[in-house]
Amino acid sequence: METISYIVLVPMVYLAAAIFIIGTTVRLIKIFKAPKHPTTLQIFPAKKPAWLWALHDTFLFPTVRRHKPVLWVFLIVFHICLLLLIIGHLELFGEFEVLQIIPHEIFLGKGLVGLLTAISLLYFLFRRFRSPVRDLSVPEDYYLLILLFLIVLFGSQMDWARNWYYYETMSVEDYRTYLGGLITFEPYLPESVTESGHAFMLVLHVFLANLFLIFFPFSQVMHSFLSLPMNKLRRG
Amino acid sequence: MDAKTRDDLLGLFQSKLNEAMHFYLETCTRCGVCTEACHVHASMGQVRYIAAYRHEIIRRLYKKHFKARGKVWPSVGESKELTEMALDELYEAAYSCTGCRRCMMYCPFGIDTQMLMSIAKLLLIGANAEPETLTMLADMSIEKGKSIDIFKEGFINGLKRLEDEVVAKWRQEAGEAVIPVDVEGADLLYVALAGAHSIIPAAAIFNAAGEKWTLSFFEAVNFGAFVGDPTRTKLILDRIVNEALRLKVKEVCICECGTAFRVMKQLSGKHPFTVSSITDVHARYLKEGRIRLDKTKFNVPITYHDPCQIARNGGVIDAPRYILKQLTDDFRELAPEPAYNWCCGGGGGLVALGEDTLDFRMKSSRVKVDQVRGTGATILTTACENCHTQLSNLRDHYKMEVDVTFLSSMVADALVPA
Amino acid sequence: MSDDIKISKTFDLKGLACPMPVVKVSKGIKDVEVGDVIEAISTDPGSLTDIPAWARTTGNEVIKTEQDDKVIRFYIKRNA
Structure with a gap:
């Protein structure tokens, strides 16, 4: 068990991070180095400035709001929560003064953020069980949603434990020790992280997140990087 | 399909993979927001007419042949080998799509279905499985460009027979050419279609506005674009570009033809002339007071069908x-x-395929008929030959109580001295 | 009317929308035997360039073109 924990929490994290960073970078460079399309691909009427509207389209999903309002609510909730979770994870690496302009506890929302993310993911998953989205979906879409759901579930459990059940054994400091070790390439696993009752959650969380990062550069999740340039094309 | 054919076709596929195409192939999350976007799906209901479904037919081949995933874990994206059967699917997807790009108004990323379908169309050409009528028409256009000198004389004589009808709409000053052709130094080159209906009203309006214009020897429509053949598209386009350069015109005005306008406007590149649609030009004449219209001429409710490409x-x-x-x-x-x-x-070459596609065109456009009926208008006007033909077919098929007209014809019929 | 040409089939292309005249002729000519002649009647000046250009690319032959005040008549021999 200890060996498995170690493999998941140390070498596999390095492997996943490397595949994620190198894979994404190489793929993006390849895509952006391909020749530009010779003509405009925009839709009219044009609104100026195009780049501002492209940002608007990328981050506010106006077409979804117009045509699928319920999906839009979940999409917005999901993506905002995702942003908050990313910030939360960054703060597990260390203090960021910029992020503490509004003073807050590490991981905002007292566990609610994770809950909302999990609910949104279930919504995205269940809507794929019904036609016509079912007919459009490919296995990748289900795998990614299930994977994300499990990642969020196990990740949030740790947050919920601290917030809702006053489970103090695994503290922010412990995580900082673990993650700090990883980024300085001096991996160190505190006992509280590997031995406590909730350690299996961390191992599962990290294991699934590793899988996600490994698959990321080759999957539709690349929309996180490509959405803006695509929306720019549509805006002209 | 033998290995050589497949390699050749994959080479064609590769040639389409520019930056935008990579975006469109990598990004779709199959969220289904585009479900209601396509008129074919809205009219007929089958899933295969949803934009994302059409995309996926191309994307499966892409995943198989252009991504490592296709070898390592093909099932995760349902990737698919390029086979004869895949070609049938490509045909069905590409030639049931009119390239209207309405789905781009739905997609959160703005995936361009017409672009993705252009891969399908090119592969079909490579496999000699494209609608041969479209290639035949494209070759005809190219041939015209090559040997225009042989046909010139007959064409100019043919125009003479139209002069009376032009003069009937607008009386010309004595001595001025009614339908000028091949005039070097003219301000505007008008590129029409083969039909008299695309020349007569336009000529009357140019003359009424006192435009220094000249009529092109070539027809505006680009069948190369319909069939999705970049080489033919360029050859057909170049005929007009070269004529415009030779005559040193300031403006090239494209008749009521959506494809012709979009191809000329967006694909022709930078030139010393501007490109405008005839609708633009007519609006300009009105704004400048060069022509005037009689508002009492059509005393009925009028609606206008915006041609997608325009x-x-x-x-x-x-x-x-x-x-x-x-x-x-x-x-x-x-x-x-x-x-x-x-x-x-009727777009994307469907109207040009005539009766072969008539049944599909009627079934797939029921929503258009409902939309027109909803306005209560009795004149349905438009500014595209393709749309006009399709809307007229719809009127006959669904017994709509509307007149289908060209906007330019209405302008010509309502001309009054400025 | 050309009396010396034996016409196998006549096509009325008057007032057809683009690109139907050529499409009709191109499809219709397949209904007659190789060597037979069809007649196509049009009112559109564009057909004066379309039909001959089409014939050249498809290997058929416009053997005669007649114009009067009202219509244009093409006599096309099926060679291919």
Whole structure:
């Protein structure tokens, strides 16, 4: 068990991070180095400035709001929560003064953020069980949603434990020790992280997140990087 | 399909993989927001007509042949080998799509279905499985460009027979050419279609506005674009570009043909002349007071069908509305926003395929008929030959109580001395 | 009317929308035997360039073109 924990929490994290960073970078460079399309691909009427509207389209999903309002609510909730979770994870690496302009506890929302993310993911998953989205979906879409759901579930459990059940054994400091070790390439696993009752959650969380990062550069999740340039094309 | 054929076809596929195409192939999350976008799906209901479903037919081949995933874990994206059967699917997807790009109004990323379908169309050409009528028409256009000198004489004689009809709409000053051809130093080169209906009203309006114009020897429509053949598209386009350069015109005006306008406007590159649609030009004449229209000529409710390639994809949206305000006090919009107008159902070469596609065109455009009926208008006007043919077919098939007209014809019929 | 040409089939292309005249002729000519002649009647000046250009690319032959005040008549021999 200890060996498995170690493999998941140390070498596999390095492997996943490397595949994620190198894979994404190489793929993006390849895509952006391909020749530009010779003509405009925009839709009219044009609104100026195009780049501002492209940002608007990328981050506010106006077409979804117009045509699928319920999906839009979940999409917005999901993506905002995702942003908050990313910030939360960054703060597990260390203090960021910029992020503490509004003073807050590490991981905002007292566990609610994770809950909302999990609910949104279930919504995205269940809507794929019904036609016509079912007919459009490919296995990748289900795998990614299930994977994300499990990642969020196990990740949030740790947050919920601290917030809702006053489970103090695994503290922010412990995580900082673990993650700090990883980024300085001096991996160190505190006992509280590997031995406590909730350690299996961390191992599962990290294991699934590793899988996600490994698959990321080759999957539709690349929309996180490509959405803006695509929306720019549509805006002209 | 033997290995050599497959490699050749994959080479064609590769040639289409520019930056935008990579975006479109990598990004779709199959969220289904585009479900209601396609008029074919809205009219017929089958899943295979949803934009994302059409995309996926191309994307499966891409995943198989251009991504490592296709070898390592093919099932995760349902990737698919390029086979004869895949070609049938490509045909079905590409030639049931009119390239109207209405789905781009739905997609959160703005995936361009017409672009993805252009891969399908090119592969079909490579496999000699494209609609041969379209290639035949494209070759005809190219041949015309090569040997125009042989046909010139007959064409000029043919124009003479139209002069009386032009003069009937607008009396010309004595000594001025009614339909000028091959005039070096003219301000405007008008590129029409083969039909007299595309020349007569336009000529009357140019003459009424006192335009220094000249008629092109070539027809505007680009069959190369319909069949999705970049080489032929360019050859057909170049005929007109070369004529415009030779005559040193300042402006090339494209007749009421959506494809012709979009290809000329967006694909022809930078030149010393500007490209405008005839609708733009007519609106300009009205604004400048060079022509005037009789508002009492058509005393009925009028609606306007925005041709996809001219409005949503070409940007000519205000000009037709400006013209219509001079023609009627009872103009009725078809769609709340022009960009959401339903396609007529005839684009992408479907109308050019004539009776072969008639049944599909009628079934796939039921929503268009409902939209037109909803306005209560009795004149349905448009500014595209393709749309006009398709809308006329719809009128006959669904027994709609509307006259289908060309906007330019209405302008010509309502001309009064300025 | 050309009396010396034996016409197997006549096509009325008057007032057809683009690109139907050529499509009709191109499809219709397949209904007659190789060597037979069809007649196509049009009112559109564009057909004066379309039909001959089409014939050249498809290997058929426009053997005669007649114009009067009202219509244009093409006599096309099926060679291919």
